[in-house]
Each structure stands twice: as structure tokens, then as C-alpha cells.
Amino acid sequence: MSQYLNEADEYAAPAKRPLRDDPKPAGGRIALFQYLALGVFLFLISGFWQLQVRNPEFYSERAERNSIKALPVLAPRGKILDRDGRVIVDNHSSFSLILSREHLKPEHVPIIAAGLNLDRGELERRLYRFRSRPRYEPVIIKEELTRAEIAFVEAHRDPEGLPELELVHAHRRLYPQNSLAAHVIGYVGEVSEAELNSPEFIRYEPGDVIGKAGIERQYDDHLRGVDGQRQVLVDNLGRERRVIGFKEATPGRNLQLTIDLDLQVVAELAMEGRKGAVVALDPRNGEVLAMVSRPAFDPNQFAGRIRSEDWKLLVSNPDNPLLNRAIQAQLAPGSTFKPFVALAGLESGAIDENFRVRCPGGASFYGRYFKCWVKQGHGVVDLHKGLVQSCDVFFYNVGNRTGIDDIARYAEMAGFGRKTGIDLPHEAEGVVPSSQWKMRQFRQKWYAGETISVAIGQGALTVTPLQLAYAVGGLAMGGVWYRPHLVKDLGRREPPRIAKINPENASKVVYGLYGVVNEGGTGVRARLPGISVCGKTGSSQLASNQALKSSKLGQLLKDNAWFVGFAPCESPEIVVAALYEGGEHGYLAAPIVRDVIKAYFDKKSRVAAALVAENTRRFGPQPAPGAPWAAAP
Amino acid sequence: MARYRSLRDFDWPLVVIALAICAMGILQIYSATIGTVWAEAWWRQCLFVGGGMVLLWLGASLDYHTLINQAPVYYWASMGGLVAVLFLGKEVSGGRRWIPLAGGFHLQVSEFVKVVLILLLARYLADLKGDRLQARDLLKLGALTALPAVLVMKQPDLGTALSYLPILAMGIFLAGLRWQHAAAMALVGLLALPLGWHFLKDYQKARLVTFLDPSRDPRGAGYQVIQSQIAVGAGGMWGKGVTQGSQTQLRFLPVPHTDFIFSAFAEEHGFVGVVVMLGLYFLLLMQVVQNAQMAPDRAGVYVVMGIAALLLFHLLVNIGMVVGRMPVTGIPLPLMSYGGSSIFSWFLMLGLVNNVRLRRFVN
Numbered sequence: 004m005s006q007y008l009n010e011a012d013e014y015a016a017p018a019k020r021p022l023r024d025d026p027k028p029a030g031g032r033i034a035l036f037q038y039l040a041l042g043v044f045l046f047l048i049s050g051f052w053q054l055q056v057r058n059p060e061f062y063s064e065r066a067e068r069n070s071i072k073a074l075p076v077l078a079p080r081g082k083i084l085d086r087d088g089r090v091i092v093d094n095h096s097s098f099s100l101i102l103s104r105e106h107l108k109p110e111h112v113p114i115i116a117a118g119l120n121l122d123r124g125e126l127e128r129r130l131y132r133f134r135s136r137p138r139y140e141p142v143i144i145k146e147e148l149t150r151a152e153i154a155f156v157e158a159h160r161d162p163e164g165l166p167e168l169e170l171v172h173a174h175r176r177l178y179p180q181n182s183l184a185a186h187v188i189g190y191v192g193e194v195s196e197a198e199l200n201s202p203e204f205i206r207y208e209p210g211d212v213i214g215k216a217g218i219e220r221q222y223d224d225h226l227r228g229v230d231g232q233r234q235v236l237v238d239n240l241g242r243e244r245r246v247i248g249f250k251e252a253t254p255g256r257n258l259q260l261t262i263d264l265d266l267q268v269v270a271e272l273a274m275e276g277r278k279g280a281v282v283a284l285d286p287r288n289g290e291v292l293a294m295v296s297r298p299a300f301d302p303n304q305f306a307g308r309i310r311s312e313d314w315k316l317l318v319s320n321p322d323n324p325l326l327n328r329a330i331q332a333q334l335a336p337g338s339t340f341k342p343f344v345a346l347a348g349l350e351s352g353a354i355d356e357n358f359r360v361r362c363p364g365g366a367s368f369y370g371r372y373f374k375c376w377v378k379q380g381h382g383v384v385d386l387h388k389g390l391v392q393s394c395d396v397f398f399y400n401v402g403n404r405t406g407i408d409d410i411a412r413y414a415e416m417a418g419f420g421r422k423t424g425i426d427l428p429h430e431a432e433g434v435v436p437s438s439q440w441k442m443r444q445f446r447q448k449w450y451a452g453e454t455i456s457v458a459i460g461q462g463a464l465t466v467t468p469l470q471l472a473y474a475v476g477g478l479a480m481g482g483v484w485y486r487p488h489l490v491k492d493l494g495r496r497e498p499p500r501i502a503k504i505n506p507e508n509a510s511k512v513v514y515g516l517y518g519v520v521n522e523g524g525t526g527v528r529a530r531l532p533g534i535s536v537c538g539k540t541g542s543s544q545l546a547s548n549q550a551l552k553s554s555k556l557g558q559l560l561k562d563n564a565w566f567v568g569f570a571p572c573e574s575p576e577i578v579v580a581a582l583y584e585g586g587e588h589g590y591l592a593a594p595i596v597r598d599v600i601k602a603y604f605d606k607k608s609r610v611a612a613a614l615v616a617e618n619t620r621r622f623g624p625q626p627a628p629g630a631p632w633a634a635a636p
Numbered sequence: 637m638a639r640y641r642s643l644r645d646f647d648w649p650l651v652v653i654a655l656a657i658c659a660m661g662i663l664q665i666y667s668a669t670i671g672t673v674w675a676e677a678w679w680r681q682c683l684f685v686g687g688g689m690v691l692l693w694l695g696a697s698l699d700y701h702t703l704i705n706q707a708p709v710y711y712w713a714s715m716g717g718l719v720a721v722l723f724l725g726k727e728v729s730g731g732r733r734w735i736p737l738a739g740g741f742h743l744q745v746s747e748f749v750k751v752v753l754i755l756l757l758a759r760y761l762a763d764l765k766g767d768r769l770q771a772r773d774l775l776k777l778g779a780l781t782a783l784p785a786v787l788v789m790k791q792p793d794l795g796t797a798l799s800y801l802p803i804l805a806m807g808i809f810l811a812g813l814r815w816q817h818a819a820a821m822a823l824v825g826l827l828a829l830p831l832g833w834h835f836l837k838d839y840q841k842a843r844l845v846t847f848l849d850p851s852r853d854p855r856g857a858g859y860q861v862i863q864s865q866i867a868v869g870a871g872g873m874w875g876k877g878v879t880q881g882s883q884t885q886l887r888f889l890p891v892p893h894t895d896f897i898f899s900a901f902a903e904e905h906g907f908v909g910v911v912v913m914l915g916l917y918f919l920l921l922m923q924v925v926q927n928a929q930m931a932p933d934r935a936g937v938y939v940v941m942g943i944a945a946l947l948l949f950h951l952l953v954n955i956g957m958v959v960g961r962m963p964v965t966g967i968p969l970p971l972m973s974y975g976g977s978s979i980f981s982w983f984l985m986l987g988l989v990n991n992v993r994l995r996r997f998v999n
Contacts, residue, residue: 030929032809032810033810033925033928033929033937033941036806036809036925036941036944036945036948037922037925039948040918040921040922040925040944040948041918043948043951043952044914044917044918044951046952046956046961047914047951047952047955047956047959047961048910048911048914050955050956050959050960050961051868051902051907051910051911051959052907053959054865054868054869054902054959055868055869055871055872055873055902055906055907055910056872056873056907058869059869059870059871059872059873061869062865062866062867062868062869062870063869063870063872065866065869065870066866066867066869066870066882066883066888067882069863069866069882069883069886069888070882070883070886070888236882236886237886238886238887238888239886239887239888240887244886
């Protein structure tokens with residue numbers, strides 16, 4: 004090799020062309036180049052100094068934002084169970100789509116809207132609503148994604164696609180079919196902007212799904228979980244590389260209601276195709292066993308985000324399906340109020356058990372003629388017969404003797420005219436008119452003639468079906484009222500409200516209510532063999548307002564039918580109030596109550612039989628126990 | 637004793653510095669490609685450096701005078717190669733730059749044209765008499781440089797085409813220039829700017845526009861610049877450590893083993909690593925320049941200084957791009973970026989530097 008080198012040297016030395024051998028003039032210029040090189044290096048180093056030493060935090064943060072994605076881990080809401088632990092409201096898995104506003108390109112909005120079947124304007128408004136939130140907070144833009152929509156998102160994960168989209172696992176509320184207990188349960192929905200501005204919702208943030216009505220709203224804190232968060236490292240294609248932080252979601256707690264699905268279903272079926280409400284309570288503790296309001300809505304429509312056309316349909320429906328009639332319908336109770344007038348008369352001493360009235364089919368009071376509902380009249384009527392036959396003339400007289408203020412006092416004592424305090428939002432109060440009330444409301448004196456209407460549950464008097472069941476239940480218990488509630492064992496047990504009434508007076512009234520059902524009274528349709536059912540019918544004009552009554556509309560409206568019943572009469576376990584709007588006659592509401600009461604006792608004997616069978620299996624044959632629920636003769 | 641002399645007189649510091657840079661490059665390639673389809677690249681780069689060592693020795697063996705004399709042959713042969721690339725080249729992401737060879741290796745002819753151009757310009761300039769270049773000489777030199785530049789631009793590869801200019805500029809600078817000619821060239825250059833703009837491809841225009849304002853299109857053309865700056869900045873003073881840079885590892889940084897290797901290096905090794913690395917490059921450059929100062933004749937000066945100018949140009953454009961102070965041109969970083977053609981041509985050039993050095997004692 005050295006030989007080769009030498010040869011080359013020798014070959015090159017006598018070069019054909021004389022190369023200029025003097026490199027000296029270049030010396031100064033080479034030095035100049037060295038300075039230039041130094042300048043270039045300083046220029047480059049200053050660039051790194053600027054980025055790495057002057058403000059590295061700025062770039063570190065941006066590198067983190069590049070690669071660290073915070074994804075919400077949505078917490079499932081607690082299930083809602085009936086009193087036996089059967090699931091009423093469950094969750095099911097679905098995918099929700101979240102959008103990272105940080106990475107959103109405005110020109111992608113139409114593409115996203117088209118690919119996911121969203122309305123573009125709605126999507127834009129939605130993003131606008133979140134303008135006040137930090138941009139790194141993702142926004143859920145669609146729930147319940149279909150397979151095709153999931154595929155659309157998956158296909159656009161790359162940076163040139165729609166990297167701002169991300170799928171998260173969500174738990175969607177699954178409500179029972181056929182609107183079962185829809186008004187009791189309520190529904191969930193995304194917190195609205197108006198709600199966010201009110202102090203009640205201070206702890207919520209945009210995008211939170213909250214209980215909007217019913218139990219879902221009342222026990223939102225109990226049912227809702229705490230969302231977790233997953234911090235993942237993603238690469239430039241948006242693929243997850245590593246989980247760097249995980250805060251587990253805390254699921255919401257389950258909630259057990261006092262509702263008995265067996266009774267609820269019976270009450271729902273009884274109300275099928277009708278307008279009105281049914282409330283069943285256990286008067287011994289205030290537990291709500293069933294609560295129905297018709298017409299109903301489908302809470303599943305709300306479980307995602309309700310479509311605006313569905314919403315419009317619901318709120319424009321003149322029958323107002325969103326109204327929970329069981330606690331919000333305020334209507335004249337009609338004759339179902341008579342037991343309380345009777346009680347007021349007895350307690351105040353205005354009448355006694357010997358008080359009798361002859362009913363010729365009507366009577367005049369203060370210059371006005373008041374009809375009885377039976378044209379030919381009831382003949383001589385005492386308290387018992389008055390209740391059994393629901394004689395209006397008898398109660399006109401009782402009311403007239405008692406006076407409005409004593410009627411109001413005992414009505415309020417029974418729970419009318421104020422909220423029962425049930426654990427549902429937006430309970431209505433109803434109205435118990437009195438001279439004070441009239442002065443407060445209208446700055447007018449009470450006219451004694453007005454008392455006559457109130458005495459048969461008309462006039463300004465309005466009650467809710469819940470109030471009626473509550474009041475009658477307490478009366479049947481001899482003056483012990485337990486606050487109605489829908490949730491078992493939550494918080495401490497509340498002592499009942501006990502009224503100082505003469506138990507004899509109460510039992511006289513209750514005996515009248517026994518007669519209504521069992522002695523050929525107006526409520527004979529509620530009769531059940533082997534069970535002593537008590538009850539009272541009522542039919543009331545829909546509008547107590549005279550003006551409405553005289554209008555054409557008023558004539559078109561049919562009377563509302565009421566029935567309130569309880570059983571067994573002497574030691575009530577269940578009280579049921581039914582409102583059948585437009586049912587005309589109270590006795591048409593009686594079968595609804597009868598069905599629910601029957602379902603209650605049927606179930607009880609089934610359970611007892613199963614218990615006996617179980618005991619027999621375990622301990623051998625037992626002497627048949629005297630059934631405590633057996634009907635009294 | 638020629639052999640003994642040659643080994644002892646080799647510029648060992650230069651070789652050691654170059655190998656140190658290569659080693660850092662291989663480490664960075666390893667770190668940047670871990671878990672990707674390029675995971676084998678570091679090993680291939682080792683082989684390239686090994687081959688480069690052979691080329692280094694070859695480049696130093698044949699007397700550079702001989703090589704210079706044969707330069708026209710190489711020149712026209714490589715022009716043929718460039719034309720062949722345009723027709724036979726393998727198309728990768730919209731450019732034809734490589735000629736496929738056996739064994740999955742692709743030859744990037746334009747890299748080797750640099751060496752040839754250095755030799756050819758040295759041959760022409762060394763023959764000239766007088767202290768200043770004549771207009772005729774300038775035109776001839778310009779034409780000789782423009783021919784490969786235009787062919788490479790056709791590929792299209794603006795960065796490599798531009799890298800031929802510093803060789804020409806250094807030659808003219810060393811040979812001496814009349815101020816009238818300098819003024820005329822500046823004027824022509826200015827006039828050519830709008831014209832040149834017209835001939836640029838759309839993405840090239842976008843790159844230049846983005847260079848002036850990266851935030852204008854942060855997801856498109858500005859993406860590379862912004863991501864590179866983020867990577868560098870996130871490195872901070874001490875760096876995130878090998879294989880720990882999120883920008884590099886999660887591929888937010890484009891091509892972190894080739895054009896943006898210094899960005900990846902800066903993220904994982906921090907400002908301290910950058911200063912060390914730039915120090916190595918500076919030493920390398922100064923070592924090359926020192927050999928020019930010791931060259932036995934003008935031809936040697938032109939060869940070595942052409943290489944020095946090319947090296948400085950590459951460092952300025954590539955590293956300047958990494959910190960956002962130069963537009964994105966896609967030229968590799970000498971000795972660090974992954975790529976056989978680049979490694980080979982640089983070791984060949986370092987061989988030429990040694991070639992000149994070995995013959996500094998004219999006998």
C-alpha cells in the first residue's frame with residue numbers, strides 16, 4: 004500500500020500543469036472564515052439558550068399538553084331498587100364522544116357534525132356554552148354512539164384526521180319500559196346553563212349529568228358518583244402508549260325505595276288509558292308503596308340528551324305528561340273531604356252522634372239553594388248514613404254549624420293546605436280556605452255561604468292525591484300522621500305528628516267509611532271478600548271557579564272522580580287514594596283502589612304461605628298460626 | 637517508510653472527534669427509533685460508520701493531485717448519475733433521490749456530487765493566475781455549480797442543491813473577487829429571488845412562509861418547526877435522559893433519527909449536551925481549517941476549505957432549523973443523521989482532508 008502511495012506521489016510531483024504552490028494569500032481569508040464559523044456557532048448556541056435555558060417551562064408544558072391527555076372516567080349512578088331489592092333503574096354501557104376544544108380546528112366542525120349525525124348549529128352552540136371553561140377540559144358532544152359512529156371516530160384518529168375526538172366509556176341510565184313509575188323516578192339530564200347560574204347547582208360544572216326530576220333529582224347526591232380521571236400518554240397518532248395517572252371513579256350508591264313493584268304495576272295497569280293519579284301509603288310509617296301519575300312520559304327519552312322535537316311534544320301536550328299529578332295536581336276533593344268535615348263537627352262540638360238532618364234533595368242557605376247529589380233526597384240522615392250515602396244536605400248543615408275556621412283547623416291538622424314533606428321536588432300545597440286565608444288572599448271577608456261549598460269539598464278547597472291519602476291514613480290511625488317518604492332507611496326515623504283528637508270521634512268517622520264500602524254505600528265497588536276495606540268516594544267539579552263553570556269549556560269538562568280507601572279498617576296497613584280525572588263519578592275510581600289493596604293482601608298471603616312452607620321445610624309441621632291480617636268480621 | 641509516516645501523520649484528533657460525534661449520533665438513533673420500524677437503524681449506522689472508516693482511508697490514499705486531475709471524469713460521471721436518478725430513482729415521499737442498489741441499500745448520488753464538485757472547483761481555481769477572478773471565470777464556475785444544483789432541485793431536493801453553493805462561495809472567496817463582480821452577483825441574486833420563488837414547489841414555499849411565521853399554520857407546514865422547538869425547549873438545562881424525551885419517543889417530532897436528530901438530542905440531553913455537541917463540531921471544523929492552513933499548495937487549500945464551508949453550511953442550516961432560526965430544508969446533520977450516503981460522503985471528505993495533510997511536506 005505504501006508503494007502505491009509513493010507511486011502516486013511520484014506521479015503527481017511532475018504534474019503536467021503547474022499548480023500554484025503558494026497558499027499564503029489564502030491565510031487571512033481562512034482566519035476570516037474561522038471568525039465566521041465562531042459567529043455561526045454562537046448564533047446556534049444562542050438559539051438553544053433561548054429555548055432551553057430562558058423559558059424551558061413554557062416548552063415543557065407544551066410538550067406535556069402534546070402528549071398527556073386527561074380523559075374523564077365517568078362514574079355510574081347508583082341503581083334504584085324497589086322495597087324488595089328489585090332493580091327499577093339500571094345502567095347500561097355505552098360510548099360517549101368527547102371533543103378536546105384545545106385541538107379543535109374550526110373547519111372540522113361541519114365534518115364532525117356530518118359524520119356523527121349532529122346538528123351543526125346545535126354543536127356550535129354547545130361549544131359556545133363551554134366558552135367559560137378552560138380549554139383543556141373536554142366536552143361531551145354525543146352519547147350512545149352507534150357502531151357506525153364509533154367506526155367514524157376510530158377511522159379519524161390520525162393527526163390529519165379528527166384528533167380532537169375521543170371516545171369514553173359511559174353509563175347510560177336505563178329506565179323501565181312503559182313509563183313505569185316515571186314520575187317518581189324522574190330522569191337525568193345535562194345540567195343547563197340556567198341551572199348553573201342558580202345557587203342550588205353551584206357545585207356542578209357544565210356537562211355534568213344530574214338528576215332533573217323525581218327521585219333522581221331529590222337524591223342526586225346519593226346516586227351520583229364522583230368521576231375519575233385517566234391521564235394517558237399518547238403519541239402523535241393519538242394512540243395510547245401508557246397510563247400515567249389514574250383516579251378511579253367512585254360509583255354512585257344504590258338507593259332502595261319504599262315502592263313495591265307489585266303494587267306499582269297493579270296501580271299502573273288500573274290507570275292505563277286514564278288521566279289521574281294513584282298514591283298508596285303505609286299509614287303505619289309513611290312509606291309510599293306505589294305512586295302513579297297519568298299520562299306519563301318515557302324517561303329514556305331524557306337519558307341521553309332529549310331531542311328538541313321530543314321535548315316540544317312533551318311540553319305542548321295539553322295533558323302535561325311531565326306533571327306528577329300525585330303530588331302536583333291541586334283539585335277539589337269533593338266528597339272525600341266529608342270525613343274531615345264530620346271530624347271537625349264532632350271535635351268542635353258543633354254536632355254529636357245524635358245529630359240528624361232530613362234531606363229532601365236540597366236545602367237553602369243564606370238565600371241560595373244547594374242541591375244534594377240525589378234528587379229525591381235521602382230522608383232522615385245521621386252521621387253514619389251521611390257518610391255512607393254521601394249526603395250533601397247533611398254535610399251542608401254540619402259545615403254551617405261548624406263554621407269555616409273550625410273546618411280549616413281540622414283540615415290543616417289532617418295535613419291539607421301544606422306540603423306533606425314527601426322526598427320529591429316540587430310538591431304542591433293545595434288550598435284550605437278560611438276567613439284568615441280569604442283576608443290574606445283577597446282582602447275580603449268570608450261569607451258564610453261559602454262554607455256550604457267547602458263542607459262538601461268544593462269551593463276554594465284543593466288537595467293533592469298524596470295529601471288525601473296522607474290525611475285519610477292518619478285519620479284511620481286515630482290521628483297519627485307519618486311523613487310520606489319514598490326512600491327506606493335514609494336518615495333517622497322521624498317521629499309521627501300526633502293530633503289530640505278524641506279516638507271515639509275518629510272511630511265514628513272510620514265506621515262511616517266502613518259503611519261506604521260494606522253497607523251498600525257509594526263505594527261498594529271497592530269491596531273485597533275477606534278484607535275489611537274502608538273508603539270514601541268523591542266527585543268534584545274540575546274548576547271550582549264559577550266563571551269557568553259557566554263557560555263553554557267548563558261544560559265540556561267532566562267531573563273528577565276520587566276514591567280514597569284503606570284496609571283493614573281497624574288497624575290500617577295500606578291507604579290508597581285514586582284520582583280519575585274526568586271519571587265523573589267517585590264509584591268509578593273505587594275499583595282502582597280496590598285492585599291495589601287486593602294486590603297488597605294477595606302478596607302478603609303469598610309471602611306468608613312461602614314463609615310457612617319454609618318453616619315447615621326447616622322445622623317440620625307447625626300448628627297453623629292465626630293470621631294477624633285476617634279480616635275482622 | 638512512507639507507510640509509517642502516513643499513519644503517524646494522520647489527523648488522529650480529527651478522526652477521534654468525528655467518531656465521537658458518530659457515536660453520539662448512533663446513541664441518539666437508537667433512542668429515537670426504539671420500538672419503531674426503524675429500530676434496526678442504529679446497527680446499520682454502525683456498519684455505515686465502519687464502511688466510512690474504509691472510505692476515510694481510501695480518500696487519504698490516492699494523492700489528491702491525482703484525484704483533482706481526474707475530477708472532470710468524476711464530474712461528468714456523477715452528472716450522468718443525477719440524470720439517471722431522475723429517471724430510475726426510487727420515489728420516496730414525493731421525491732426521487734435514491735438509486736436502489738443491491739442489498740436494500742439506496743445510493744443518494746447528490747451526496748457524492750459534493751465531493752466531486754469540491755475537487756472540480758479546486759482544480760479550476762488552482763490553475764488560475766492573478767489575485768482576482770475574471771468575469772469569465774465566475775461564469776464558468778457558476779455554470780459548473782449550477783448544473784448539478786439544477787438537476788438536484790429537479791428531484792426535488794432544495795436543501796442539497798443549496799449546499800453546493802457554499803463550496804462555490806468559498807472557492808470564489810479564497811480566489812479573490814472584484815467588488816464590481818460581488819455587487820453584480822448580489823444584484824443578480826436579488827433579481828433572481830422572485831424568479832426563484834416562482835420555481836419553488838408549493839411545499840417549499842409553505843416551508844419558507846412558515847419559517848417566517850410558524851404559528852400561521854401550527855398543524856400543517858409549521859408543525860415540524862413548532863414540534864422541534866417544543867422538543868428542544870422541553871429538554872431544558874439537563875435534558876430528559878436517553879429514551880425519555882416525550883417529543884421524540886411519542887413521535888411528535890418528525891424524523892427524529894435523520895433531519896431532526898439534533899432536536900431529539902437536545903430534548904434528551906439538554907442545553908449541556910448541546911453545548912458539548914456543538915463544541916465537538918466546532919473542534920472538528922477548526923481541525924479541518926487547520927489542515928487547510930498547513931496545506932502544501934492552493935489546490936489543497938481549496939479542497940479542505942471547500943469541505944469546511946460545506947460542513948459549516950450543513951451545521952448552520954440543519955441545527956438552525958432545529959431551533960427555528962432557519963427554514964425547514966431537509967438536509968442531514970453531518971455524521972449524526974442516519975443515512976449511509978451522507979456518512980460515506982462525509983468520511984470520504986474527511987479522508988480528503990487527511991490526504992492534503994499527509995502531503996504537506998512536499999518532497
